[in-house]
Amino acid sequence: MISVRCSALEQARNDPSFFVQSLIEGTKGGGSFGMFRHWQKAIKDMHVENLTPSEAIRNLQNSFLRFNETRANKTKQENLIRSLVAYEKEFKKMKFEFEEGIRRIKWDIHSEVRLTGNTPWIVNDKNNFFAFFPIEEEIPWLTQLRFPLLQKYIADRILKCDVNKVNMGIFRLSENKFDFKRFDEEEIEDALNETRGIFQNVYDEYDKRKK
Known part of the structure; x- marks a missing residue:
């Protein structure tokens, strides 16, 4: 098959x-467990583990420590954290x-x-x-x-x-x-x-x- x-x-x-x-x-596609994958895990943990947004952000920030401290990485990380906050607000707004x-x-x-x-x-x-x-x-x-x-x-x-x-x-x-x-x-x-x-x-x- x-x-x-x-x-x-x-x-x-x-x-x-x-x-x-x-x-x-x-x-095969795929690759390393990148920053976006860590973002998805943080969102999943909010839903499955009932983490608060603050707890999810803290976990996400800790996961970012494994990445090089470049300006590009820092900008992306800041954007991902903003997106996590926005996601949680939109989720509540939609009454999901x-x-x-x-x-x-x-x-x-x-x-x-x-x-x-x-x-x-x-x-x-x-x-x-x-x-x-x-x-x-x-x-x-x-x-x-x-x-x-x-x-x-x-x-x-x-x-x-x-x-x-x-x-x-x-x-x-x-x-x-x-x-x-x-x-x-x-x-x-x-x-x-x-x-x-x-x-x-x-x-x-x-x-x-x-x-």
């Missing part, structure tokens, strides 16, 4: 040949309550290709659910396939609710704002059909190169 991570879905969509080559060569943390995805969309990766954080406002990724750099998220796909996956497999009760989105650190969209059933079905076609291309390319 071939695995395609949600975060790599656009690469498979745009250039399946290059994507398959990276699979064969064992190329934390629902679910990250879950591993395992979805056999195609008979030979599985969608994997991690789900976003899930919150609720007592009426609907909102699933989002914190985004440090701008992305064209509204056109990415993973968001309508994850709306269905979260509704069907995690929350077990109507798909129209789930909103997908991001928390954009550049503006310190949430942005959400609820994809309709036609958009979700279109995303599923396109993904099945992409996964067929990935499988065909993989099978050809392995022979």
